[in-house]
Amino acid sequence: MPLEDLGRLILAKRNASGLGIRAAAREVGISHGTLARVEKGFLPDLENYEKICRWLGIREEAVPTQSPAPNIPQVHFRREKTATANTAAALARMIMAAQASFPKDRK
C-alpha cells in the first residue's frame, strides 16, 4: 500500500466512527492541522506516522516499511511538518545528493 493511502484510511475510519478531525486528532495524539494535512495526502514525519498507524490499527509493516538509506543521513530540517509526495521525494534526492558530495574531510 502506498504511503499516500494513509489519508484515505484516516477518512474511512473517521467516517465509520463519526469522528470530527479534532476529535480524531486528540485520539491519535497529534495536532488537528497535521492530521488534516495527512488526510489530504501530505506525508507526516516518522513519529506522527507511527501514531497514525497505531490509531488505525495497522501494523507498521503493513505499510511499506522505511528502508534506511545506505548511510543514514543525519539532518536538521527547517520545513513544514508535512509534505506532498513530490516534495518529500525531491527533498530526499536533495539530501542524498548533498550527502554524496559532502565527504567528512570537507571542512
Add this chain to the structure above:
Amino acid sequence: MIALRRGFKTWCENAARGYRRELGLSPIGRLDPRILAKHLRITIWAPAEIPGLDPKDVQHLTVTARESWSAATLRNGDASLIIINNRHSETRQNNSLAHEIGHIVLRHEPAKMYVTPDGLMMMSEYNDMHEEEATWFAGAILLPRDALLDVIRRGLPDRDAADYFGVSVAVFQMRRNRTGVDIQLTRRRGTWAP
C-alpha cells in the same frame, strides 16, 4: 511556549558578544550569518550548487515548493553543511542560516532521514525543544540585547533597525517583545509600573 534551560538565554547573549569579538565587529554591530558560518567552517550550498541534483528537483524545491522548506543541515563527522533555500528573501535566509548554525553550535542531535521504497523522505522526529533553542539562538545572534537597547534608545524606527540588522520587522519586534528591553528602558526612566 516551551521553557528554555536555565541560563540558556544568557549563554546566547554571551555567544553573540563572543562571535562579534572574534570577527572584529562591534558588540552592537550587524552580524552576517554567512560570515559567521565561514568563521565556524560551515559550508553553505543552495540547491543548484549540489552536485548531481537533477535540475527538475532544483526547480521543484526552489519554485513549486519553495514555501515548504527553509534550510537543512547535514552532519558528517565534524563537518557541517547547510543547504539554504535561496529563493527566500535575504532576511528570511539570514534567520534560517542563524537558526541552523544554532543547531550546530548547540550540538543538537540531528534527526535521522529515511527514504521509503517509494523514494519519499521521512524524518525520524521533530524535536520541539531543539527548534525553540535554535530559534532563540538565531534571534540573539542577529539581534543581541545590547544592540536592541542601542537602537531603541536612539529612537530608530523598527523598519530601519530591522533593515540594518538584516532581519524582518516581525523578527525585530519578536525580539523586542520577548527580551523585555522596552520594560528595562522604561524602568530606567522611572515610569514603569507593574
